[in-house]
Amino acid sequence: MNEKKKSLWSLLNPFTWLAAIFGPILRWLGLMPPPRTDGFENLSKADVDEAAAEATRTEEAVDTIMREMSPADVVKAYSNAAPEDRLGMDLSVLDEDGQNWLLNLSDDDLTLLAMSTTAGCARSLEARTVKPTYRKPINEKEAEILAIPAPIDEEEEKRQFIAARVRELFHAPGIPNLYPRYIPGTTIH
Secondary structure, three states: OOOOOOOHHHHHOHHHHHHHHHHHHHHHHOOOOOOOOOOOOOOOHHHHHHHHHHHHHHHHHHHHHHHHOOHHHHHHHHHHOOHHHHOOOOOOOOOHHHHHHHHOOOHHHHHHHHHOOHHHHHHHHHHOOOOOOOOOOOOOOOOOOOOOOOHHHHHHHHHHHHHHHHHHHOOOOOOOOOOOOOOOOOOOO
16 A cells, blocks of 8 residues: 655644654553454465456456457447447457448447347448348337326326325214324314
């Protein structure tokens, strides 16, 4: 850990002097606890070797996945990635012309490719122009259509809500309400 550099002004601070003088005495007497060490782990060489082996296996798995990706998959992944993540992507699966074409696309073209299918990305890569192909739309009969409530409907809902609360508060004479949810705040006797 890097220790903070002390400025000249901190040496003139009287509390710094008091802490330097009385801190060790208070620690020796047990009145001031030692610094916390919760954040530190007791690591052994075996733990470090295991973490290094795990990192190597992860890197090899990522490399294998990248080698198995088709050029269309790489174009799809590149267009879906965030702009800062695109800088570190491996485009070695593509030939040099494909890499140049992909790197020179505008953000709008990359958005079109991101919405496209993998087959559309392959077609665009082969033609070196953006030719997106979109998924088949869902059946409109199965889609749920949400109705926008009219002001008349909203008023009717309010009336029903108030009527339910009134029925809940005021039962017939002599019949108590077994489940009162809305109890008046104060009662005058």
